[in-house]
Amino acid sequence: MKYLLMIYGNDELWSSFPPEVFEEVVRDTNALQAELRESGEFIGAWGVGGQELAKCVHLDNGVPAVTDGPYIEAKEYLGSLDIIDVESEERALEIAARVPFARVGKVEVRPLLHEAAEEI
């Protein structure tokens, strides 16, 4: 079962780390990913470009209109995401709790819809 782990935070939070803490977070992140790679549960991890890079596309009478943003009012927004393939939700939550950013930010866990339906 595949799960999406979304790491939420904001610029203020990301930039508040002292360099040594940031290094530790990077090191722990690499270690966790190496471990998940080893166990065959790791699909991928991606950082998401900052809000200033976000674009919105909307079709206006069939014509695509591209705007900057959204500059969401929310306090926290998506910073990076991981996709894992695990046995159970329990395991997904266990991994989420070990994402170093969970110490300061928040990790949202969502199952991914898949193309196969379990048969009766």
Add this chain to the structure above:
Amino acid sequence: MSDATPTLEGLLRELAPQALGAVVRRFRQFDASEDAVQEALAAAAAQWPVEGIPANPRGWLVTVASRRMTDHVRRESARRRREVDDAAHRAADARLAAPADETDPGAAGDDTLTLLFLCCHPSLSAPSQLALTLRAVGGLTTAEIARAFLVPEATMAQRISRAKATIKKAGATFELPPPTERGERLRVVLHVLYLVFNEGYTSTSGPDLQRADLADEAIRLTRAVRRLLPDDGEVAGLLALMLLTDARRAARTGPFGELVALADQDRTRWDRSAIAEGVDLVTETLQTRRLGPYQLQAAIAAVHDEAETAEDTDWLEVLALYDLLAQVGPNPMVTLNRAVARAMVLGPDAGLELLATLDDDERMADHHRLHAVRAHLLEMAGDTEAARAGYLTAARRTLSAPEQRYLEARAAALRD
């Protein structure tokens, strides 16, 4: 499986477990032997189309894999040099004369079964059992298996090598489980084959060709198990169930990859020869073997497959079979299906009454399928409002994209 015109790929997959069995017997190391055979299969896939298929293709694979094993052992350590030379000698001997276990089809068959038991070792998780079975017994490459399960190849490679390490750590040997454990271990093997089949059968879009291939692969492997254990009723039952279910594959999805429910399928698109084979198999088995859940599920599939139209379905027979199944192998999914059969025979209220017994079952209370079936029975009972709400609840809870679209469409159809 079309034995008449085997493709190169089909031939290699057929030979994979036989070659692996021979190599493991000789070198005793399952994990390294498995890698060596994969390399030999890759070499064959590259060479045979150019140079032609050798006179003894299995011997060829065993020889090439043995050579790899010799290299592997040689690399391992100086301390074991003496064993290496010994192994190298034996591998060289193999090129001159095939040992008995390579020519005796009985031994090769037993090897396939032993491999299946090993790959479905209880120390492994279900995804690992599936992956390892497809590679070691099915002869699929890691890339093919990764594609089938929609994960990167590196992920699958890790999963497989970890599975092999786990088996090694659990102390499993290349031997059939003792007779006292064999029954239980065979259940696991059959369940793994069933999961492989489902993984292929239930996919409806995306890279559907590769995944449909998994259903074929499961049928092929189950046929192989049946050849080895012709007297086991559940092996025959599982094969019949696969054939009778797979017969509907073409009619199961619409032009846009959407799910088509059994009642709405174009039955002229069902595979008649698969149905005939499945019906014969389950009929014979039910008469002569000890009854089991796979046989009963196959019998139910046969009743559906033999109905000319959905209205012709012999629901009385279906209900009788589900009643039996509820005794032989009760589980919440059986209850769910039995409720549908009851509704068809006795009316929606009788079905809803049985469904209510699942509300306290924590495995089911929140399950999308309970909501979907209840919505269906409410729709039958004419309670459109509650049915619509039920379909939408089910749609929110399912993790299957096609099923979500299907349930949302059912809800939308009730709006007017």
